[in-house]
Amino acid sequence: MRFLLSTIIWIFFLGGVSFFLQEKNQDNDNHQEKALAQDAQDAQEAQEAQKELIINLQATFEFEKDSFALEVANTDTDNTLPLTLILNGVPITTEQLAIGKSELEGNLESSKLNASIKIVAQLKSKNELFIKTVIPANAQQNHQALRVSIYNNQQLILDRSLWGRPGQTLSESFVFEGIK
Amino acid sequence: MLLPQFAYSTDAEPTKLKIAASTTQIADFAKKIGGDDIVVFSVLGPGADPHTYQPTPGDMKKVSQSDICFENGLHLEGKDWMRTLCTDAKKPVITTTKGVQPLLIESEGHKISDPHAWFSPVNVAKYVNNITQALIEIRPSLKSNFSARAKLFLEELRVLDQWLKELFAQIPPDKRVLITSHDAFNYFCNTYKFNAKYNYLSVAPVGWSTGAEVGAGMTPARRQQVISSIKQFGVKAIFVETSVNPKLVRSIAKDAGVKIGGVLYSDSMGEAGSAGESYLGMMTENALTIVNALK
Incomplete structure (x- = not known):
């Protein structure tokens, strides 16, 4: 009788452990499936978001060297331009600009009011754009401003001064969400 | 912070670049860019005069242990002693003033390029670019470190430049007269609008060099011109320099009946532990000394 009771307890115990392990494995499989599906969705979203990013700069001062x-030679950023742009940790070089370097320089030099910079970039759901420029020391007014407007897929997603x-x-580092 | 003059050959790790700089200013710039990736030796110590310096056998030994030499150029180093030291030791020499637009001084029928270019922070940006380029070329693997430190230092120079302009705006333009021991302050006067009556150039009893070069040294005519200027413009104070014997300026102050406004760092920086041991500190202390004396 004692042997029978012991056997039954063991059967219940081993059955319980087996059931627990089976459930856990199933959960893992579900998580992996979900993660793979999410990755695929992110990749698709990223593909969709790889569209034109337009950065409009309106300044009350002239851009100057x-x-x-x-x-110094062979640096990551193009120091001949009076503007530094870094998108998601990657410096934006003139090669990445949709408009050529001479046209950009022309925009920056000829008009203090408007410079439009077009970039074809792969955006993420959350993005960061670092922008740096210098107000010339001989600027006339005491206070100067730079308005930064960012458009993604022709939709205004950030407007700051x-x-x-x-x-x-x-x-400043601007954080913005990519348009899906 | 830097420059115990002979700290160079002590416990330097073998991987660290060894730099020989002619002046304390250039050693400071190199240290700001090279950080812990380099070891810097300044041939000149605090308060030393680059125009008249005579290198020692110890200098020769340290230069021969370096990877690269930095000189100011524009004949700041009298008889080009740094270039001679480094050429004899077969070490590459970088002229850190390359690209600076030199101020030309007319003296005894000659046009001389003023070598004291570090007195304008915009010129120091050229020094920084030349030093950074040289360090990157000799150790490309440390390019990102050198570039990042250089960018920070350039921002500090920009802030210094703006701060100096704002500070000196407190002195009425007609009172902004700077008279010093020797003609080291041309770039300074030109940038911050001192000595308008002298075309924004330096006024001093001793020429651009304290040595024996053309246009250098003290002449009775220059001494008399300084005394006349002090009386004509109602100058409140004149200044001595840390690297030049103060005797001459003190005698001029006595003859002209004007006070000594203080001591300015000029051809070399201050002792370790003083505010003037770094370039930023040296410029800050000079500016405050000038403003407090002339305001």
Whole structure:
């Protein structure tokens, strides 16, 4: 009788452990399936988001060559331009700009009011754009501003203004969501 | 912070670049860019005069242990002693003022390029670019470190430049007269609008060099011109320099009946532990000394 009771308890115990392990494996499989599905969805979204990003800069001051720029050969950023742009940790070089370098320089030099920069970039759901420029020391007014408007797929997704004084550096990291 | 003059050959790790700089300013710039990736040796110590310096056998030994040499150029180093030291030791020499637009001084019928370019932070940006480029070329694997430190230092220079402009705006333009021991402050006067009556150039009893070069040294005519200027413009104070014997300026102050406004760092920086041991500190202390004396 004692042997029978012991056997029954063992059967229940081993059955319980077996059931628990089976359930756990099934959960893992479900998680993996979900993660794979999510990755595929993200990849599809990223593919869809790889469209034109337009950064409109409106400044109350002239863009000028920076006297305090780092000008050494073979650096990641193009220091000949009075503007630094880094999208999601990657410096935006003139090769990545949809418009050529000379046209960009022309925009920056000829018009203090508007420079439109088009970039074809693969956006994520959350993105970060770092922008830096310098207000020339000889700017006339005491306070100057730079308005930054970002359009993704022709939709305005960010509109901010930075304020500073002549001689100061304007720099900011903007976080924005990509349009699906 | 930097420059115990002979800290160079002590416990330097073999992987660290060894730099020989002619002046304390250039050693400071190199240290700001090279950080812990380099070891810097300054041939000149605090308060030393680059125009008249005579290198020692110890300098020769340290230069021969370096990977690269940095000189100011524009004949700041009298008889080009740094270039001679490094050429003799078969070490590459980088002229850190390359690209600076030099101010030309007329003296005894000659046009001389003023070598004291570091007195304008915009010129120091050229020094920084030249030093950074040289360090990257000799150790490309550390490019990102050198570039990142250089960018920070360039931002500090920009802030210094703006701060100096705002500070000196407190002195009425007609009172903004700077008279010093020797003609080291041309770039400074030009940038911050001192000495309007002298075309924004330096006024001093001793020429661009304290050595024996053309246009250098003290002449009775220059001494008399300084005394006349002090009386004509109602100058409140004149200044001595850390790297030049103060005797001459003190005698001029006595003859002209004007006070000594203070001591300015000029051709070399201050002792370790003083505010003037770094370039930013040296410029800050000079500016405050000038403003407090002339305001």
